[in-house]
Amino acid sequence: MTETALHRITVDFVSCDRQTLPDLLGRALHAQVMQWLQVGNPELARQVHDANLTPFSLSPLRTRSPRLRAGDRVHLSIGILQGELLQPLFAGLCSGEQQVCSWADLTFKLERVNAIPGSDPRVQASSYEALAAQDGLGTDVELRFHSPMSFKQQQGIQMFPLPELVFDGLRRRWNYFAPEAVQIPELDWSGWVAAYDLKSQAWKGQGGVEIGAVGWVRYRFADPYIQDYASILARFAEFAGVGRKTAQGFGYTELVLKRGRGTVGQKPRPKLQPQ
């Protein structure tokens, strides 16, 4: 089988009752994933808990409307940055039939777990080597932030996704988890924001209010050397998320591949297939 360290799986839930989704469920979802890991491999769960950088990222719960009726679907995407997390996570996810999940007085039933690319448009699988070997995206790299994204800068919170904040943050996470052979050197991200459509968004939760930017940003890099690394990290962003608290649903990111921007931008992603 193909060795894959990077996965983005989706977990589908069904609402058990008439209920309204709050903005912030990040802590509860994080705890739920940690619980699944704990069931699958307690030692690994402890290591993940104690690690400086969390080897997974979460999306917010996606649904048509936050006002749910019994039977309505909600979807969670989990980005996995270490291949060894996958089997324990699956073991935890599959530990009980009719698994009922309760977060913040909301009740859901687990319906489906999708891990094979093609099962769901958001499901992906790749490896650090495969991402590093893919063709560049060209001068422009466009990222769409689906959930509030922000960065810690000195003592404050920076909401605007400046190129060095986005790509250097991704580079640090990449180097932490990627094998030695595909490490990315320290770079001067001498690019600029070519276009954007962003707005600030505040998510209220029990711990206070979290602010961040949602929307899309197009980065332009003139240096071909930087372009190549930016392309790798932009693809990595779909697994890792961008900015702070990506393991709590913030900074959920999608790479936008547009038609008419050269053939390299339309190259299909590598699909997980056995040898």
Place this chain on the structure above:
Amino acid sequence: MGTPATDFQVSLTVLMMMLYSCLLTLHDNVFFASREMGLLFETEKFFHNWGLSYALFSGRELPQMYRLTGEAAQRPSYFHPTAENRLEVLSDLDIYVFPAQPLQWSYQINTFKAAQTTYYGKSKQFGEKGADRNYPINYGRAKELAVGSRFRTYILAPETVVIPRWIRLGKWAAKVQVEVEAIPSECQTIDCGDYCCDHPLNPLDLPPETRVHLYDRVVMPPASLLRRSQLSGEYLALRGPAWDLWRQDRELPRTLNLPYGSRYGANYHGSTS
């Protein structure tokens, strides 16, 4: 796909086993309570192989049990050591039914209101003293697989087995037509290695030597199914010119890999209810 180990290939005719392709067509709405969410009871669009096995073989290979009273009443007895109709009976007869995959399906939501079983009890109305809910508890909505839905399953069995043309399935004992065709043995080979299986599988029935790498999971009772799985081990491969010729006009996949050696409860270690 996995590299075929040609020296390992065995013709199934030697084993006197047949692989049957079964097309199931619903002539009634089929309802299973795969998920219960408040008043909504939902049917998953896959047929579990254990339920299908009872529907196909009860009364002939599996004894028909009637247990209206007693401790075992209304309890599933898939692997209960003393149950006469436990699924190992089929394994001993070399019969194995795979879960059924939907080919074409639609749903119908029906509202039901059941009669009170406590004949002298008075149904509590909304807001009435003693009513702990704001709706009658014998009321609900059933999301059922609608008439005309079609499913595909495969059965590994000796050639002497009799597969019924009609079965009853689900909570409402819905009528389902079964169209069976034996897949010619020249289409089938047994290979060993890595392979992908698009057909739903029951992980509790997989051979112990089979390793499951990656899969989609369909959560449903009594045991969740795997779908689009990537596995390694011994498998039954259907591909090549003979298969291409035979599968024409039959809505069958271009290649089909099924784990070889599946037995009921091969990986079963606990209670499933």
